[in-house]
Every structure is written in C-alpha cells, then in structure tokens.
Amino acid sequence: MHVHLMCLLLATTSVVILLLLVLSCLIIMKETLRYLAGVSGPSGFGSKSTAEHVAQHCLGGASCSGSLTAIITGATSGIGAETARVLAKWGVRVVIPARDLKRAAQVKKSIEKESPQAEIIVMEIDLSSLASVKRFCSEFLASRLPLHILINNAGRFSQRLEFSEDKIEMTSATNYIGHFLLTNLLLEKMIETAELSGIEGRIVNVSSVIHSWVKRDSFDLYKMCNPKHYNGTKAYSRSKLANLLHAKETARYLKARNAGVTINAVHPGVVKTGIIREQTGFVTDSLFFCASKLLKSTSQGAATTCYVALSPRLRGVSGEYFADCNESHCSNLAEDETVARKLWNQTLTLIQKHLPDPSSKS
Secondary structure (H helix, E strand, O other): OHHHHHHHHHHHHHHHHHHHHHHHHHHHHHHHHHHHHOOOOOOOOOOOOOHHHHHHHHOOOOOOOOOOEEEEOOOOOHHHHHHHHHHHHOOOEEEEEEOOHHHHHHHHHHHHHHOOOOOEEEEEOOOOOHHHHHHHHHHHHHOOOOOOEEEEOOOOOOOOOOEOOOOOEHHHHHHHHHHHHHHHHHHHHHHHHHHHHOOOEEEEEEOOHHHHHOOHHHOOHHHHHOOOOOOHHHHHHHHHHHHHHHHHHHHHHHHHHOOOEEEEEEEOOOOOOHHHHHHOOHHHHHHHHHOOOOOOOHHHHOHHHHHHHHOHHHOOOOOOEEEOOEEOOOOOHHHOHHHHHHHHHHHHHHHHHHOOOOOOOO
8 A cells, every 4th residue: 555655656746847847848948939039028128139229218319418427348349349339329428448458449439430429438457457457446536527337348258277467367357356346446436426416327247147057065256266176167157156246245235325326237148259259269160150049149249238227217226137138037146145245255355465455345
C-alpha cells in the first residue's frame, strides 16, 4: 500500500514538474516573440524603438534649447555616441568626458555637422584612474555649469587580466569604481541643480542582463579588484551587477534625503559595439551574423537610456531596472539591500585608500 502511494506521489510530482517546465518554455517563447516583433510595453515603446523616436516623444517634439545639461561617459563610440547625438539634436547641452580626445573631437564634429545648434563640450577623463575622475569632476564643477543628467555608459570588456594605475583590475576599475566615484563627486551638483531649476535630475547606470549570471558566493569586491583566476565574461558580469547595486543603494540615499534626483539602471540589449572590439574574428563575426535578428541596432540600443533619462512618465521613479524602455526584473542578488550596502561601504573604503577624503556620502 505504501509503495503504491509512493509511486503515485512520484508520478504526480513528475507531472507537476513537467507542466512547470512546459509553462516556463511557453513564457520564454512568448517573451522572445514579443522581443522579435518589437511589441510595445506599458511605456508605449519596445525592443525596436529607436533613441531618436523615444527622445522626440518624451520631449513632445520640442527642443530643450540648452535648458538641460548632460554628462555621458563612453560617448566616443557605440551606444554612448548615439545617445550624445540624439540628446544634442534635441537641444541638450552634452558634455563628453573622454580618454581619447581625438575621437571625442570627431564625435563632436559629426554631431555639430548634423545639428549646427548643438552644444558639445569635450573634457578629458580616464575612468580607470581615480585621480583622473577626481580631476575631471573638479574641472566640471569649476565651470559652474548645471547638471541635470548623468549617464554612466562607458564599458570595458577584456579577455586579458590588466590592472589600472591604482592596481585595480581594469574592467572593475572602468565599469564600476570609476563611475561610482564620478557619481558621488557630482551628486551634490545634481541635487543643487534640481533645487534651483525645479527639473528632476536623472542618473542612468548602463548595466546588462548578464548581471543575472553572477552567483552570490562569487560576488566579492576585493576578489573583483584583485582576482586570482581571471575570466573576462565573469569580470564583466560582476561589474554590471555592481552598477545595478550602486543604482539601488544610491536611490535609497536620495530618497532618504528627499532629493530631486533619481537613479535607475538599464539593459540596452545585445548590440555589436566597440565593447567587443577585442573579440573580432571569423568565429565571432559569424556568430553575430547568425544571431543578427536578435541583435539591436546602435540606435535601438540607446533607446532605453534616452527613455529613462527623459521620460516625464518616470518622474519620481528611482532604483528600478529597465529593458526595452520598460521596467523589468533583475536578479534576486541585485535586489539584496544588505549586499548593496556592503558593496557601497567596501567601495568607499577602497577609494579612500587611494584618494584621501574624496567628497562622498557615507
């Protein structure tokens, strides 16, 4: 009798598991079809929306005429350059911090050729260098320009283990720690600008869906900065999780201060940009060609950033994660407030070792 009940229980359990697997597959298929078809979500936009279309809609077709100032990192190529082009076209004063000033000047010239009224300011920065980030912030603050929008877009992916001048692993230094310091040093200016202008400040951290690949027991800042066994994909995914946790923790701080500034994270989609320039070759190019229907154009990749930076529908929305111009779900690890706070404190300690008394929240 007991054996019969056990067999029946096992059979029932197997059926339930099978049904759940089938249901999961159907949900994945449905979402994939929605993505491929570019079906719009609640925002009115979807995976096929372009940055220009989004910006035009969010601004009501009217130019900002210099009433907004934005800093966009990583704007010398790819998604960052497209974001800069579109915002400048719609009257946003754009500051391009760049390590390669020649490439930045070329982007500026290209934008000004298309939009003669555009105001583009090029400044020097090396996000992998804490001293360079601090120097850039000092120079920007000395300009007395307002700051309404900060887009932390720059990203680096490297298959080789490299270290910054601060002896921090290069992917972590560039993608996360540099942006952490940049945001902290400019945060008071953004809060002040929001108070004086009455315009909500927006910070956008460009993360990635790859953040969900990170396992809890493998996420540790000190190991990220000085890894014993390096893997380029793992380093990149951890830096993108850190970007997301940074957005979550900063949002909690801004809310506690009742500041007129929000911060959100975005997944731009899979776009073949300069971030994979070191992975070019027959195999890589063939894979991208075969997967071309799943890839976004650069303009589609920049759409979510523009939406989160400009949309009036997102007033007061902070600490969220967006994909395809709509709110999306991030990993459980990314939602963990304890992990976010620990990462914040560890990062601040690390920075203070290299830069005594950097202005930042504690």
